[in-house]
Amino acid sequence: MPLELIKEKWSNKIDVVTIGATKAEGGTRSKAIKVGGETGLPYLLEESEMPHKPVIAMEIFDVAPDDWPDTLKDPYGEVLNNPLEWAMKCENEFKADLLTIRLSGIHPDAQNRSEEDTVKLINEITAKVKLPLIILGCGDDAKDNLILPRCAEITKGERCLIGDAVQKNYKTIVAACLAYGHSIIAESPIDINIAKQLNILISEMGLPQERIVINPTVGALGYGMEYAYSIMERARIAAFGGDKMLSQPFICFVGQEAWRAKEAKAKISEFPEWGNEKERGILWEAVTASAFLQAGADILIMRHPKAIEIVKKHIEELIKN
């Protein structure tokens, strides 16, 4: 008798979130990207569908990052000091799917960049770069609540993804997303209960479930990756079982985590037995990303163009098989 695979049938699916709006849809983006819609666990294409493949967003900063290793700086070179050119390079040279603008320079403990400077930058990028946009604050509640609503206002109609909303600070960002037609990133600290609670709080303000993306918070390979993986897996199983408050696509900040790891950054001169850091860092990011794809990641935020290339190819292979 041939072996018959037992196929799982689920009652619920992941919501589809659209990022970016084309001219026809009231925006100025070159395309709109849809994520989510899975009807079963990742890449089990015999028993379920993944109508929208995972996408990778490249990440730029409003101020040059000061903690990047040379491996990561090399492919970008001078543009690290010019966010507009950096964004254009991501679109034209690296063919990114989406662009993430991280406003870390607005933090009061960093450069404390002003509202005007930020508005100017976002306007320039929106005019020159046509990728769907993800706009991230700096993590300081007061400054984010001042600047993110302005960013939402000037990008009205572009259907951006704006974040992060957290349990202690979500109302202002949700209100801005509601007012200007954007979607939101709901962040929880590797905690499925808080992820669910935050989604309820956000949807009770009237933002539809199809405009929420879950940032479950992840850790890099060697830094809690398995724990984050298990949280995502559990959330997905609950979602497919019918839990609408966990049925949103996942966004994973892989680049940020992977490039914090000593194993990704340390030079070969420090640890000769670890091998060349130029390859090691890229692999650290790519391997971390691959693991989260298997946990159900829909959007990966990544940094090194070479790592992105590897993971894109991997996604194509996973989808093909």
Add this chain to the structure above:
Amino acid sequence: MFIVGELINGMYKNVRQALETKDKKIIQDIAKKQTEAGASALDVNCGPASRNPKDDIKWMVEAIQEVVDTPLCMDSTKTDVIEAGLSTAKNKTIINSTGADKEKLDILVPMALKYKSSLIGLAMNKKGVPQDKFQRLELAATIVTYCQENNFPVSNLYLDPIVLPVNVAQAQAQEVLGALHEFKLLSDPAPKTIVGLSNVSQGAPDRSLINRTFLVMAQCAGLDGAILDPLDKNLMDALITAELILNKQIYCDSFLDAYKKK
């Protein structure tokens, strides 16, 4: 938990009146309220007073479908009334119910197949209601075997161990709880289980308290579904909390609201 709202039943005065005066709005209101309160399906029963139960059930099904897409549970002792309901239904259906007698199974199992309906099987036969867990198990096994032999998927079968009023048959509740657990061992995939909950408190004061206490105990014994009053808020809150404690729902601080968003 598969929750079947029990309130559209000709035994209730408002439903009887709606049937007599053909007042759709009454039925539609109860359908909407039960669905909003969390019912996964709605029981539809014309009641013993109906003179034209076939026409009545059709009329009720049509009225309900105008306002909700909730699956409907065709509830009658007469097989032709059930079929009248099934033939009118647009959405998913459940047959409520067959017993373990061959004559009934011979009609209702093919009917369930024909209409792609789920089926509730009562652990009883024409000799009457069972007196202990073992009789319940034997009758349930008869139904499961019949379904397997006739290609009816057991995963679409809900076995009902027959809940009896605690004020007259006090020893039976424990037998029911034991049966719920053992029904699950009858086949793989296992049949589902369901109870007509309100019967446990029939004739007793403080019915809501008895209902919800028994429901939680039955959930602990593995119950999959219940025919109940979803507008009883205390009952629904107890049901949701029991699912949480049994790790069937992921905890969050607003867990009662979260359940209703399902």
